Amino acid sequence: MRPRFSRGVITIAIIVIVLAVGISVGLYHLLKSAPRLAAVPDAYCTVNTPGGGVSLLPEQAQISATIAAVAARRRLPERAVVIAYATALQESKLQNLGFGDRDSVGVFQQRESQGWGTKKQLQDPVYATNKFFAALVKVKNYxxxxxxxxxQAVQRSAGGYAYAPHESDAKILAAAFTGRVPQSVHCWYPPGKTPTPKAKATEARKQLARALGSVAITTKKRGWLVAAWSVAHAEKYALNRVGYSGATWSNNLEVEGWEAGGAAGDQRVELS
Structure with a gap:
């Protein structure tokens, strides 16, 4: 004789089975998506102009911004910035190296033994860039x-031909970091840092002034130079937002680039 079950028992059994299946499916999809949720990318920067795009590490973006700021302070043409970028790309990949061939160090791999300065000085990108430009402007018809x-006239390298292949990327970087092409620099760094205290923004402006001189915005091009410098240094100074001329950059992984809105005027770059 087969056992008989009441409708209530059968109903409960069906509910239990449905819940078990639902939970299993939910766990499957959760576990399947977990690696993607955990895969937070490393900090990065991108430069996009009508001439093309370049991907950079944050340090490379910071050095690029510094070179452009020093050039602006010295009132040098964009061609000087292009030459500096191509040189730095070849010598150090736009990184502030503490080593190199013999006693070469820094962004431009300058040598203490050749009179460029002390090792400590040469690992200061502002100092090293000033020394490079001081030598470049002495090159006839540079x-x-x-x-x-x-x-090559500046570096006196063993392989001077190696600078030329970097000219295309150097032109893209120069167009962006000099401020000639607005809204062209974007960076992102992993979240988790607290909102920027006022002191952080103050320190950022202080360090910008060291490279650029006055941080006063006298032209829109200069304003976009300051904005690009600020975005490039966002991780270093825990900046979450940069606003200028009706556009805003924010440290948002879902937003690639600048958005409309934010600071409406052209006389100040807002940092927060």
């Missing part, structure tokens, strides 16, 4: 001669 020839 604005018109081939880039590799101008760079």
């Amino acid at each position: 604005r018109k001669i081939p880039l590799a020839e101008a760079a």
Whole structure:
């Protein structure tokens, strides 16, 4: 004789089975998606202009911004910035290296033994960039001669031909970091840092002034230079937002680039 079950028992059994299946499916999808949820990317920066795009590490973006700021302080043309970028890309990949061939160090791999400065000085990107530009402006017709020839006249490298292949990327970087092409620099760093205290923004402006001189915004191009510098240094100074001329950059992984809104005027770059 087969056992008989009441409708209530059968109903409860069905509910239990449905719940078990639902929980199993839910756990499956949760576990399946867990690696993706945990895979937070590393900090990065991108530069996008009509001439093309370049991907950078935050340190590379910071050095690029510093080179452009020093050039602006010295009132140098964009061609000088292009030459500096191509040189730095070849010598250090736009990184502030503490080592190199023999006693070469820093962004431009300058040597203490050749009179460029002390090792400590040469690992200061502002100092190293000033020394590079001081030598570059002494090169006759540096604005018109081939880039590799101008760079080699400064560096006196064993392989001066190696600078030329970097000219295309150098032009993209120069267009962005000099401020000539607005809204072209974007960076992102992993969340978790507290909102920027006022002191952080103050320190950022202080360090910018060291490279640029006055941080006063006298032209829109200069304003976009300051904005690009600020975005490049966002991780270093825990900046979550930069606003200028009706556009805003924010440290948001879901937003790639600048959005409309924010600071409406052209006389100040807002940091927060």
